[in-house]
Amino acid sequence: MHDIKTIRDDLAAFRADILRRKPDEAAADALISKLVALDDARKNAIQKAQAAQERRNAASKEIGAAMKAKDAGLAEKLKAEVAELKETMGALEAQEREAIAALETELAAIPNRPLPEVPFGADESDNPEVRRVGEPKKFGFKPKEHFEIGEALGLMDFEAASKISGARFTVLRGKLARLERALEAFMLDLHTDHHGYTEVAPPLLVRDQAMFGTAQLPKFRDDQFAALSLVEAEQHFAGGATGELDHFWLIPTAEVPLTNLAREQILDEKNLPLRMTAGTPCFRAEAGAAGRDTRGMIRQHQFAKVEMVSITTPEQAIDEHERMTACAEEVLKRLGLPYRVVLLCTGDMGFASQKTYDIEVWLPGQDRYREISSCSVCGDFQARRMGARYRPADAKNPRFVHTLNGSGVAVGRALVAVLENYQNEDGSVTVPEVLRPYMGGLDKIEKA
Numbered sequence: 001m002h003d004i005k006t007i008r009d010d011l012a013a014f015r016a017d018i019l020r021r022k023p024d025e026a027a028a029d030a031l032i033s034k035l036v037a038l039d040d041a042r043k044n045a046i047q048k049a050q051a052a053q054e055r056r057n058a059a060s061k062e063i064g065a066a067m068k069a070k071d072a073g074l075a076e077k078l079k080a081e082v083a084e085l086k087e088t089m090g091a092l093e094a095q096e097r098e099a100i101a102a103l104e105t106e107l108a109a110i111p112n113r114p115l116p117e118v119p120f121g122a123d124e125s126d127n128p129e130v131r132r133v134g135e136p137k138k139f140g141f142k143p144k145e146h147f148e149i150g151e152a153l154g155l156m157d158f159e160a161a162s163k164i165s166g167a168r169f170t171v172l173r174g175k176l177a178r179l180e181r182a183l184e185a186f187m188l189d190l191h192t193d194h195h196g197y198t199e200v201a202p203p204l205l206v207r208d209q210a211m212f213g214t215a216q217l218p219k220f221r222d223d224q225f226a227a228l229s230l231v232e233a234e235q236h237f238a239g240g241a242t243g244e245l246d247h248f249w250l251i252p253t254a255e256v257p258l259t260n261l262a263r264e265q266i267l268d269e270k271n272l273p274l275r276m277t278a279g280t281p282c283f284r285a286e287a288g289a290a291g292r293d294t295r296g297m298i299r300q301h302q303f304a305k306v307e308m309v310s311i312t313t314p315e316q317a318i319d320e321h322e323r324m325t326a327c328a329e330e331v332l333k334r335l336g337l338p339y340r341v342v343l344l345c346t347g348d349m350g351f352a353s354q355k356t357y358d359i360e361v362w363l364p365g366q367d368r369y370r371e372i373s374s375c376s377v378c379g380d381f382q383a384r385r386m387g388a389r390y391r392p393a394d395a396k397n398p399r400f401v402h403t404l405n406g407s408g409v410a411v412g413r414a415l416v417a418v419l420e421n422y423q424n425e426d427g428s429v430t431v432p433e434v435l436r437p438y439m440g441g442l443d444k445i446e447k448a
Contacts, residue, residue, distance in 0.1 A: 001384035002107045004039050011036075017113040020120055020346045031110070038103040045099040049092040056085040108212070109219060111351045112381040118355050121345025127358070128345075133329065134338030136362045141425045145365035146416040147296035150176060152427050154448040156297075167294070168286060168301045175445045179418070179431070180304060182438035184279040184411045187306040187331055191408055195327045197277035197308060202257035204280060205248040210260045213386035215352040216252060225250040225283045225301075250283035254307035255405040262311050262388035266398050269390050273320055274311040277408060279304065297412050298370065304411035310404040313390065314380070317402035321377040324406045325357045328373040331409050334434045337417050338362040340369050354379045361413065365420040372413045375406030 007014045011032055018028045059082050066075040119128055150156025155176035161169035172180055191197040205227055211217040216224060227248040251257060258276045267274065282305050293299035308327060310320050325341065332339045344356040353376040360369035380400035383389070389398040422430040429445045436443055 001104070001381060002110055002113075003384065004035065004103060004107065007035060008039065014113070018110075020114055020118075021111055022347075035103070035106060038099070038106055042096075042099040042103050045092070045096040049089065049096045052085055052089045052092050056082055056089065059085065108385070112354050112378060114346050114349065114353075115355045115377075118349065119343065119345045120347075122347040123345075124348050126345040127342040127348055130341040130343050130357065132338075132340040133333065134336070134362070136338050136364060137421060139364060139425075143364040143420060143423060145296060146363075146419040148365070149419045149423050149427070149429065152447070153429070153445065155445075158296075165301075168299065170297050170300060174448050175439075175442065176415070178439060179435070179445065180411060180415050182435045183414050183418070184304055184306060185438050186334075186435055187408055187411070187414075188277060188279050190331060190334065191277040191306070191308060191327060195275075195330070197275045197327075200254075200258060200261070200276050200278045202251075202254055202261075202278050202280065204251050206251055206256055206260070208247060208249070210256055210263070211249050213263055214256050214259050214382050215385065216249075216256065219351060223285050224252060225285055251280065252284045253282050253305060253405075253407075254278040254280045255309055258307060258309040259311075259382060259388075259403050259405065260386060262383070262401060262403075263386040265388060267311065267388075267390040267401065269313060269393050272311060272313050272390060272401070273316050276309045277306060279306045279411070297416055300412060303413075306408045306411060308375075308406045308408040311388070312402050312404065313392070314399070314402050317377050317379065317404065320404055321355065321357075321375065324404055324408075325359070325375040328359055328375055328406055328408045331414070332359065332361060332372070332417075335414065335418065335432050336434075337414075337421055339372070350374070350376060352376070352378045352381050354381070359409070361417045363417060363420050364423075370413065372417065373407035373409040376404065378403045378405070 015028050015032055018031065019025065022028075059078050063075050063078045063082070066072075066078060119126065121127065144152075147156060147158070150172075151158075153176065155173045157171040157173065158169075161171045164171075188199055192199050208217060211224065227250055229248075249256075258278055261276070262274070281302055283302055284300075286299055286301060297303070308324055310324060312320050329339070329341070339359055339361045342358050342360060344350075344353075344358055349356045356374055356376040358371050359373040359375070361372040362368075363370050379402050382403045383400040388401050388403070390401050391398050418432060418435075419429055422432060424430060424444075427447060431439055431443050431445060
């Protein structure tokens, strides 16, 4: 959520940032004109309501003076005015609420402003590479893709999943199911024991306001899975209620519940940065992904992910972003997986992000790098939507916190990367050394 005062204090800078996101001058100018008009309407409504309240207060005092002066006629006239103002104020307050809501709705639809160092670009092809770590392995045979490996092992079953749930689901069995569990446990142990994150077991179902707080709603509504109790729905509409019933939503990422733990709070500065991690299932409708990655586990409706969230002061945020990205990289380093880090350009970065690093792991079966983690700093964009603040040690008034989130990392894609990078010519898969304690000492996965 943007601050309208900050926007109006420097309309030229806001316009420039909007154009960096989407280079459409006519649309940018129309947006600014609309925001200014809505803000003027808000101010006008507030002024009218305040003026009516002030006159009502003054008239109430004048009634007392008139009665003291035994001027019954004036007192009755003033009472009539107060009664009329009381009715008028109800309408004026309603207009004020409507004007505020209209402005906030418009502000909520505007993406975050990119930091100055974020490069301008149209899409992922314009993302500059920051660094590469590790050399892709040279195979003495043509490496297979993960789904070929998993199906040949008899431990990855897309057909069974389709019968149960439809497309974009997977059933893992035996050692592959354990490998997925091992990966998640390894990541959580790394982030808690070595990186100082506090493990959290959050709800997987959240309310509208939580999804709004992290900016999944309203813009990305079609990408989410809603969970609605039929009993609640029947009672809602049977009672004559109209409009949309408040949903539960299946979380698309643990970022949603973790970040919302700071919702409507004023934190102590001494406790910041606040670092949290969680391993959860995640659910995404993938509404815009038709025809993309239809084979395998790259793009699923349900997948496991270890998430990292940091709540910081504004001064800590940029350093925390670098630290969080390094924590995610450490997962891949310890797994022995080659990867690269790219800085997302303005046309590819997420709606709530000010700056994002993507970490892309090497997949020999696909012969290319694929995203396995995305680490973003969001400034106070989410905090304003959630009312998340902190009290500075040297200031009287609270300030909005800054929020960060990052995958540490996507468990399903890590499984994909392990299968492809540790595959053997005979179809078996060597278990990375760091995972063997989590696999009961197993060093190789072979056909069931």
